[in-house]
Amino acid sequence: MQRKALWWKLVILGGVTLLLMFVLMRIGWLVDERQGRQRAAEAGVAAAQAGPQVLLGPIVQRSCTEEWSTVAANGAASTARRDFIVSAMPAELSVDGTLNQEPRRRGLFKINAYAAQVAMQARWHSLEALTPKAEHAGKLQCDAPRVVVAVSDSRGLRVVGIKRGDAPLAVRPGTRNDSYPRGLHAVLPEQPLTEPLALAVSMNLIGMTDFGVVPAASATQVKLRADWPHPSFGGRFLPVSSTIDAKGFEASWQVSELATTALRDVAAGRAMPGIDRDPEAGGYPSASTGNAKGESIADTLAFSMIDPVNPYVMSDRAIKYGLMFIVLTFVSVGLLELLSRRRVHPVQYLLVGLAMTLFFLLLLSLSEHLSFALSYALAAGAAIGLLTFYGAAMLGTALRGLGFGALVAVLYGALFILLNLEKASLVVGASLLFAVLAAVMTLTRRIDWYALNGRTAEQPEEEAVGSW
Template sequence: MRLAFKVAIVAFMTIAILIPLSMIRGVIHEREEYRAGAVADIARSYGGAQAFAGPVLVVPYTETVEVEETDANNVVRKVRRAKTRQWTFFPTTLDVGGPMVPDTRKRGLHEVRVYEWKGHATARFDAVIPNEGNPADRQIGRPWLSYGIADVRGLRAAPVLRINGRDVALQEGMGSREAPGLHVRLDAPVPGQTIALDTQLDMLLGGTESLVLVPLGKNNRFELESTWRHPSFAGTSPRHDTSADGFTASWDIASVASNAQRNYVEGLASPEMGLANMDAVGVSLIDPVDIYTQADRATKYGLLFVLLTFVGFFFFELIKQLPIHPIQYGLVGLALAIFFLLLVSLSEHVKFVYAYLAASVACIGLLGFYLSAVLRSLARGLGFAAMLTTLYAALYGLLVSEDNALVLGAGLLFLVLATVMVVTRRIDWYQVAGARPAVRQA
């Protein structure tokens, strides 16, 4: 009965430690929200996550058509009404690229990754204006050439647009579409005319963390490069090369391999559709060691730390007959939980590896000192400190080896179980529990 009671106490204390661990995870999520607020604040002043689409040639026209209408007397009659419509032409070829120059901006404790994109977009149009039907029933208006930019506040200087080698002045907006961007008006064509355009847009565009490019041409070639060493690519995987000097990436995308043109046409009737939600490709300048993600992952192993420590205590009580009070269990569990709070608070000021080292040394030193008295032996206290050092080292390996976290975690659990089984293989549990069953005589 005494053994069962002690096991129940250890189980209860282990579950109770989940309360401070969950509170610490709440603090981590709160700090993540603060960082998201810092990103939004910088995006408002510098330029948000950017997306670029275009150019697209839109030709509006008004057509008189015959429709059926019902009058007040329920008489159906045919009348002629003017309908406003438009033709949308996409580039035959589209070449977009340019270097992304990375930088950082600070808001309080938080650093946010930003960039300036020295972008260019070269496109070729061979748009044939339809000539079917009665020319008298159709009036063609002035077309516009439009470029979509997710956040025009990021434009660092006036963009330069050349059409057939001639500079033209850009205007705000995308023409008739309620979306951020730029456009230029062209002369009205005539039915059957081929609008042949060679366009080149040069711009300096600032953005926060990510850049998205929309492949609206029949044949698209995108090229990006940067000195940032940790890119994360979105959409179709590019041909890329990443090194200590940065990265280069290129995409070759045909219109038949993308839904971007269809997304764009549907977006004309749905202005709230964002450019970044289209079938696009892009790159994000990521932080390979996000301190809040790492700290949150570390707390998921917090219960394992507490459980292993309490199991070690339990075996000391069992084998060495050392009584350990539940309050002592609780204090040790709280010290283990405080490690994660120290980790996230220190990592906001120093590199994660140094924060991890400082937090682990502080907690292991405190526990080693305390347990030397609890276990009535300096050697036992140092032995427990050595065990905790091994656990913290294993946890750090799990955190920095994200791709191998599962196999490392499984191996650690197997090693712990094997150690427990080896240590307890000669224990007579019935004798320890004081309840040896009677042996039947033959």
């Protein structure tokens, strides 16, 4: 009977573990649902104000038409027309930007936003690329050259100025280019296309989470600084140098036309790109406008204002360790049960496991209102206090309850370390499991496991079977 009772208890504990796995899955689904609501809040702020910003330009373009005569098979004459745009990319482009935080809130959710002051200097050796070429030996006609600056969301533009030398140019809305419908343009005064050109563009704009620059020049230099201390550098090029501290960051990029396809993409009329955020920090790609073929410019120099202590990302990481820590808690209870020679009912194991799983729900709910570290301390303190109180009754004495609470506190401390050590989490987790196994083996090295089945280690197997 004792042997059957032991096996039944193990089977019941297996069922309890499966039940707790289901509870953890439900909490994990809740984390995903809350994270989805955060993304919906971000999309709502972007729709109401301004979304992520990517800058393209300045570039110089002309809208041209070519007309030629055609003769149909029946001898009827007609005129055909081709509309096209020619572009001149800068030989040198220098971008200097300062971005300051202007966070927004929608309900419980904080949205990282910024106000940017950007200065761009662009130089052309000549504008001969604006000379149109006839494809059908027809008549060519072109508008005056214009300076074009495209942005992802023109609602974020506040103040924009364009100067050629000391002379300001009249800035007008729109780019007059269907590939980049959002932005601005300014008509250039007449000048020979063989002469060089230098332009200065200054703009104040607002955006959300992401900021990027398309390196559409033969040589591009970008310097950005912000008071955000946790940048996630995205795009296709990392900064050549960066400085990050508690006050913010400063980063510099240098890109040559030999390393980027941006010039060809712009000339081909591909759409403005989005920005790929770091998935390990809870990021996801920001939207690209896309052209009729779904193509967009491939290269950007960008960063994202990602919060490394995102409550939903951290809660998701904690839940991934949840089953392991529940099992370790069960091992601790079983070990104390053996050493104290006091039987623990499977229902008590279930209640202990539920207390452990509710910790993750407390962590999620508190972290939406408080800092993650404080939320973790409060949730862990509540769980440790409850398990210590219950452990004293479960194991028979207050001293054993305190010992059990201490073991649980060590587990929660180890989990907090794992959550904050991204690169070393695997080695710390493996070391923790090895230490737990070593402790269990050490504490149980003198236990006669055969005695739990009603016989001794020296008793032969067939004699023990007959004794049942």
